[in-house]
Amino acid sequence: KAGVTQTPRYLIKTRGQQVTLSCSPISGHRSVSWYQQTPGQGLQFLFEYFSETQRNKGNFPGRFSGRQFSNSRSEMNVSTLELGDSALYLCASSSGQMAPPGYTFGSGTRLTVV
Amino acid sequence: AQTVTQSQPEMSVQEAETVTLSCTYDTSESDYYLFWYKQPPSRQMILVIRQEAYKQQNATENRFSVNFQKAAKSFSLKISDSQLGDAAMYFCALIQGAQKLVFGQGTRLTINP
Numbered sequence: 001k002a003g004v005t006q007t008p009r010y011l012i013k014t015r016g017q018q019v020t021l022s023c024s025p026i027s028g029h030r031s032v033s034w035y036q037q038t039p040g041q042g043l044q045f046l047f048e049y050f051s052e053t054q055r056n057k058g059n060f061p062g063r064f065s066g067r068q069f070s071n072s073r074s075e076m077n078v079s080t081l082e083l084g085d086s087a088l089y090l091c092a093s094s095s096g097q098m099a100p101p102g103y104t105f106g107s108g109t110r111l112t113v114v
Numbered sequence: 115a116q117t118v119t120q121s122q123p124e125m126s127v128q129e130a131e132t133v134t135l136s137c138t139y140d141t142s143e144s145d146y147y148l149f150w151y152k153q154p155p156s157r158q159m160i161l162v163i164r165q166e167a168y169k170q171q172n173a174t175e176n177r178f179s180v181n182f183q184k185a186a187k188s189f190s191l192k193i194s195d196s197q198l199g200d201a202a203m204y205f206c207a208l209i210q211g212a213q214k215l216v217f218g219q220g221t222r223l224t225i226n227p
Contacts, residue, residue: 033214043205043217056213088157092215101147101209105159 002027004093004106012112018079021109025072025093031055032074033103034066037088046089049074050096081113116141118208120218127196128226134181135191135221137206144168146210148182150191153220154202162204165189193223201225 005024013019025032033056034046045058049068066076078085088110092103117140127133139148150162165173165182172180177194193200206218 031213035215035217042219043215045214045216048213050213058214090157090159092159096213101213102164103161103215105151107156107158110157 004091004104006089006091006106006109008109009107010110010112012114013081014114015081015083017081018077019081019111020075020077021089021091021111023074023076023091023093023106025074025091026104029093029095029104030072031094031096032068032072033092033094034074034076035090035092036060037090037108038086043090046076078111083113085111086113087111116208116210116216118206118216118218120204120206120221122221123219124222124224126224126226127193129196129198131196132192132194133196133223135193135204135206135223137189137191137218139187139189139206139208139218141187141208141210143210146208148180148189149207149209149215150178150180150189151205151207151217152200152202153205159205163191167210196225198225198227 007022031050033048037043048056052068063079068074088108090108092105094103119138146167148165151159163175179192181190203220205220207215
């Protein structure tokens, strides 16, 4: 059973550019969540998609957006990049069931903004 | 708002010995789940153990066990017979209702051979 696949693994972008990250969940999983991990702020929830609908959103500016496709693959987009957006971006796949919740994480995309 | 606190930024233990990582949390709900995740240098978050709040019995997974004190809102992880492969960042996390994990700041565990 394939795990959660995030692409690319590493990315270097310039301030002001925009970036798109991709996450392919485990087959059969309909929920994808995104988290930002930085040394200063730790792991913070960005948003969650379930069956192509955003079900929950964290406290991030509108420059951060996402979407989910009919095959459950998800993308997140960050526009007008700032230096502070440098982080490890992790996605987590789950069936979407509440009880019990089970999340499988990808290995993340390391974004560096210069 | 839910919060998760890990008060030990770093811990170290001798190989084959036992170590306990601490976690406290705050939530106004009575029904929630608690997790310990391990993040090795490969960056992938790996689930170590999960505890349902409504279950009084402490969860156990091989060498890993928890001490869940619901009234005290405490959820510590005990690793027995520590192995070199246990070296990693360990994160305590909470989820209830809203389908988002709230993480603690993490504890870096070093295993000394």
